[in-house]
Amino acid sequence: MLETLFLMGQGFINALSPMNLLFAAAGTAIGIVIGCLPGLSAAMGVALLLPMTFTMAPETGLIVLGAIYCGAIFGGSISAILIHTPGTPASAATAIEGYQLTLRGKAGKALAVACFSSFCGGLLSCISLYFFAPLLAQLAMKFGSPEYFWLSVFGLTIIAGVSSKSMVKGLMSGAFGLLLSTIGMDPIEGAKRFMFGQASLYEGINTTCALIGLFSMSQVLILAETKIKERAKAAKFTDKIALTGSEIKRLTPTILRSWVIGNLIGILPGAGASIACFMGYNAARQFSKHKEEFGHGSIEGVAGPEAANNAVTGGSLIPMLTLGIPGESVTAVLMGGLIIQGLQPGPELFTRYAPMTYTFFAGFVLVQFFMLGIGLLGCRGFAQISRLSDAILIPSVAVLCVVGSFAIHKNFTDVVIMMIFGIIGYMVRKFGLNPAAIVLALILGPIGEKGLRRSLVLSGGSPAILFSTPVCWVLIGLCVFGILSPIFMNRVEQKSLEQAGGGDIVAPMED
Amino acid sequence: MKRISALLLALVLLMSLAACGGGGAKQSAAPAPASESKAEGAAPAEGTPADSAASEWAPTENVTIIVAYKAGSGTDNTARVLTAYAEKYIGKPVIIENLEGGSGSIGWTALQQAEPDGHTLGFLNLPNFNSSITEGLADYTVDDFTAICNHVTETSVVLVKADSQFNTLEDLVQYAKEHPGELKASTNGKRASNHIGAQMLANTAEFQYVDVPYGGTADQLLALRQGEVDFSVAKVADFASFTSEVKILGVFAADRLPELPDVPTVGEQGYYDKWLGSSRCIAAPAGVSEDVVAFYAKAFEQIMQDPDYLKAAEAAGITTDYQGPLDTAAMVWQQQEFAEDLESAWGA
Numbered sequence: 001m002l003e004t005l006f007l008m009g010q011g012f013i014n015a016l017s018p019m020n021l022l023f024a025a026a027g028t029a030i031g032i033v034i035g036c037l038p039g040l041s042a043a044m045g046v047a048l049l050l051p052m053t054f055t056m057a058p059e060t061g062l063i064v065l066g067a068i069y070c071g072a073i074f075g076g077s078i079s080a081i082l083i084h085t086p087g088t089p090a091s092a093a094t095a096i097e098g099y100q101l102t103l104r105g106k107a108g109k110a111l112a113v114a115c116f117s118s119f120c121g122g123l124l125s126c127i128s129l130y131f132f133a134p135l136l137a138q139l140a141m142k143f144g145s146p147e148y149f150w151l152s153v154f155g156l157t158i159i160a161g162v163s164s165k166s167m168v169k170g171l172m173s174g175a176f177g178l179l180l181s182t183i184g185m186d187p188i189e190g191a192k193r194f195m196f197g198q199a200s201l202y203e204g205i206n207t208t209c210a211l212i213g214l215f216s217m218s219q220v221l222i223l224a225e226t227k228i229k230e231r232a233k234a235a236k237f238t239d240k241i242a243l244t245g246s247e248i249k250r251l252t253p254t255i256l257r258s259w260v261i262g263n264l265i266g267i268l269p270g271a272g273a274s275i276a277c278f279m280g281y282n283a284a285r286q287f288s289k290h291k292e293e294f295g296h297g298s299i300e301g302v303a304g305p306e307a308a309n310n311a312v313t314g315g316s317l318i319p320m321l322t323l324g325i326p327g328e329s330v331t332a333v334l335m336g337g338l339i340i341q342g343l344q345p346g347p348e349l350f351t352r353y354a355p356m357t358y359t360f361f362a363g364f365v366l367v368q369f370f371m372l373g374i375g376l377l378g379c380r381g382f383a384q385i386s387r388l389s390d391a392i393l394i395p396s397v398a399v400l401c402v403v404g405s406f407a408i409h410k411n412f413t414d415v416v417i418m419m420i421f422g423i424i425g426y427m428v429r430k431f432g433l434n435p436a437a438i439v440l441a442l443i444l445g446p447i448g449e450k451g452l453r454r455s456l457v458l459s460g461g462s463p464a465i466l467f468s469t470p471v472c473w474v475l476i477g478l479c480v481f482g483i484l485s486p487i488f489m490n491r492v493e494q495k496s497l498e499q500a501g502g503g504d505i506v507a508p509m510e511d
Numbered sequence: 512m513k514r515i516s517a518l519l520l521a522l523v524l525l526m527s528l529a530a531c532g533g534g535g536a537k538q539s540a541a542p543a544p545a546s547e548s549k550a551e552g553a554a555p556a557e558g559t560p561a562d563s564a565a566s567e568w569a570p571t572e573n574v575t576i577i578v579a580y581k582a583g584s585g586t587d588n589t590a591r592v593l594t595a596y597a598e599k600y601i602g603k604p605v606i607i608e609n610l611e612g613g614s615g616s617i618g619w620t621a622l623q624q625a626e627p628d629g630h631t632l633g634f635l636n637l638p639n640f641n642s643s644i645t646e647g648l649a650d651y652t653v654d655d656f657t658a659i660c661n662h663v664t665e666t667s668v669v670l671v672k673a674d675s676q677f678n679t680l681e682d683l684v685q686y687a688k689e690h691p692g693e694l695k696a697s698t699n700g701k702r703a704s705n706h707i708g709a710q711m712l713a714n715t716a717e718f719q720y721v722d723v724p725y726g727g728t729a730d731q732l733l734a735l736r737q738g739e740v741d742f743s744v745a746k747v748a749d750f751a752s753f754t755s756e757v758k759i760l761g762v763f764a765a766d767r768l769p770e771l772p773d774v775p776t777v778g779e780q781g782y783y784d785k786w787l788g789s790s791r792c793i794a795a796p797a798g799v800s801e802d803v804v805a806f807y808a809k810a811f812e813q814i815m816q817d818p819d820y821l822k823a824a825e826a827a828g829i830t831t832d833y834q835g836p837l838d839t840a841a842m843v844w845q846q847q848e849f850a851e852d853l854e855s856a857w858g859a
Contacts, residue, residue, distance in 0.1 A: 043581075043582075044582075046582075047581070047582030047609065048582075050582060050591070051591060051595075051607070054591070054595055141733075141736065141737055142737075144734070144737055144739045145734075145739065185614070187724065187726055188701065188724055189701055190646075190700065190701035190702060190724070199612075199613040199616050199617060199620070199648055199649060200612055200613055200617060202612065202613040202614055202616070202648060203612055203613065203614070269729075269730070269733065270730070323736075323752075323753065324752030324753050325729060325733055326729060329581065332584070332729075333582055336582070336584070336587060336588040336591075339588055339751075339827050339828065340588055340591060340592055340823070340827050341826070342823070342826025342827060344751055344752040344828070345752045346752040346753060409610065409611065409612050409617065410608075410610060411610075411612070411617065450726065454723055454724075454725070457721060457723050458695060458721075458723055458739060458740070460721070
């Protein structure tokens with residue numbers, strides 16, 4: 001034990017070398033820029049810069065990649081908050097409340113909250129990375145096919161939470177998303193479904209493409225339609241960036257909840273930051289003492305998803321480093337980086353290569369501080385974007401949408417798909433349906449389908465397998481809670497509103 | 512302040528354009544220096560052995576290698592180790608372009624449609640490349656590519672969990688025969704490479720099993736480690752980070768592998784006796800000149816003998832297996848025939 005602590009300390013000393021610090025700072029900055037550009041996700045950022053790390057020492061290379069990862073996950077929130085354009089799928093839920101804050105002229109505050117929560121989420125996830133890695137890795141081994149089915153069902157119950165205005169419309173949106181998620185290759189039989197001869201649809205609709213279309217392109221259309229109206233409001237720019245003590249106190253429970261959620265989701269292979277951010281948002285909403293603010297710009301609604309998605313970063317490294325299971329695309333690239341350096345993930349990383357591993361961990365901790373520093377310094381500058389006139393903003397975001405969707409695969413079909421989703425998104429918002437629910441279902445659909453169908457193949461068709469393990473029952477319990485609590489909460493809310501005598505729920509801009 | 516932020520936004524836009532500019536600009540590459548040698552399919556033109564060193568062709572701009580899988584995938588990793596040492600022998604930087612999607616067919620379509628001027632090459636993954644043709648995912652055929660050389664060959668093995676009741680392939684087959692349809696095998700996808708392996712074993716040993724597709728090798732092997740399934744077929748490099756958690760019961764090869772001398776071949780035990788596995792070879796679009804093929808075949812042969820490369824490859828668990836243009840072309844064709852013959856294997 002003492003020896004391990006010594007190695008951990010040694011790791012910090014190694015990580016504090018000027019070279020490592022320089023690369024950590026540069027990596028974080030690059031990551032933030034990559035993250036806030038729609039279409040360039042954390043995975044792409046890490047992949048783009050992976051070749052540059054080959055010539056570095058393994059620990060420095062890993063720190064750079066880790067920095068890009070963390071930076072990008074935070075960076076996605078910047079464009080989500082300012083222009084309702086989640087830079088990465090991991091910030092989809094941040095756009096919901098973040099953009100409302102921007103509309104109220106509080107862009108700076110929203111950014112500061114996002115930055116601070118990302119920092120906390122990331123830093124807290126380091127704790128589990130340091131001390132509970134082998135323990136938590138066992139959790140990944142406990143998640144088989146039936147568990148993934150229930151996890152996705154639980155994820156879908158969040159739809160109830162994000163669609164408080166009309167449950168029916170929320171469910172319709174979810175069902176539409178699930179339907180879209182069946183496009184592409186059937187995960188069990190390999191049959192082609194709804195592809196219409198397009199090879200690029202073989203692996204399904206690209207989530208990022210759909211996201212850019214539903215959130216950003218539709219936003220462009222809506223802005224173009226309403227023109228200066230909304231902007232004029234945002235121009236009265238009266239926010240303070242610095243968080244007050246009482247605000248931090250208010251955010252603390254949300255951040256802690258999101259840390260646990262993000263960390264656990266991060267550990268599960270295949271789940272990842274985009275699911276965690278929705279769960280973080282949902283938890284923040286369910287337990288908030290200021291529910292009335294949700295939908296009109298709530299700082300907890302920003303802190304919840306942002307703390308959760310950055311808590312994923314540390315969590316997702318655990319199964320990769322200890323078991324050699326890459327949970328999501330970023331860690332898959334990181335694992336590739338390790339292997340190229342001649343390091344096989346597994347227990348050896350904590351024995352034979354422990355100095356390198358702990359230097360990386362220490363670097364990962366330092367990266368969080370760089371993220372906080374760079375993020376807070378940049379807040380004021382970034383926030384100015386919300387004051388830009390629509391004449392500049394609308395074409396800029398439209399260009400970003402096209403470029404971003406093209407950049408994913410360098411494939412023009414993706415741009416067409418994005419455009420189609422832009423139009424769908426526009427209509428969806430006109431009809432009061434919920435784009436967030438569509439994206440959520442699109443992400444969770446394949447996980448649930450694979451889980452269910454694989455379980456049934458394994459059991460020879462008997463559904464009993466879905467109730468066969470304790471983990472299943474825990475997840476079923478969560479599902480029931482997830483469905484019932486918003487219904488219950490809504491009722492309480494309505495009652496208190498009636499008592500307050502004011503039923504004037506101003507319909508804010510949709511979603 | 513407003514102006515500054517407008518500038519900032521413009522900068523961001525520019526950067527994002529630059530980020531994907533690489534792909535856009537490439538198509539307007541210089542005209543093909545030699546388009547006279549017409550498509551001869553994967554078989555390169557006569558008399559282009561790797562050692563015709565006097566070939567005068569050399570790349571005049573950066574060379575792009577298309578990897579049809581995403582960054583960080585197995586193919587991508589091996590390709591990056593190779594290209595890291597390539598500039599010394601090729602004379603120009605070699606840039607990897609990941610064009611994933613469509614089960615590889617998107618990247619291979621891009622390779623097929625690339626200018627055959629020797630500045631765009633690509634990795635073909637056998638047998639996935641072949642099944643993309645037989646499954647009708649793409650419009651290309653083997654004839655649309657010119658093989659240059661082979662890079663990696665990986666052999667399939669039969670795996671069970673370390674604490675499995677089966678210690679030999681014989682045990683497994685016997686149990687499977689006594690309990691038809693009871694054993695479950697995880698695969699990396701319906702009719703994907705590792706499913707082919709399991710099916711070949713079952714066909715030749717005449718037992719029935721349930722295949723459970725997991726969509727990827729990592730998930731497939733996780734299911735084996737979790738005990739969700741009973742056995743699996745995978746390539747040696749796939750489980751390098753957890754060798755202690757599995758037992759290898761047999762090797763799909765004609766002879767035992769040098770790195771696994773104690774593991775009998777599947778054929779030795781009376782079942783499928785031919786080689787089964789995957790290869791990654793380098794190819795150009797059909798229509799490249801003989802000189803281009805000769806140049807790259809020689810260059811890649813030298814890279815694959817470079818001590819620095821070999822050291823890195825060994826550390827990364829890459830089983831380098833250089834083969835010249837003719838052998839590689841033959842292999843592509845042989846795999847194509849194998850893929851087309853497979854239809855009968857699934858019938859059982």
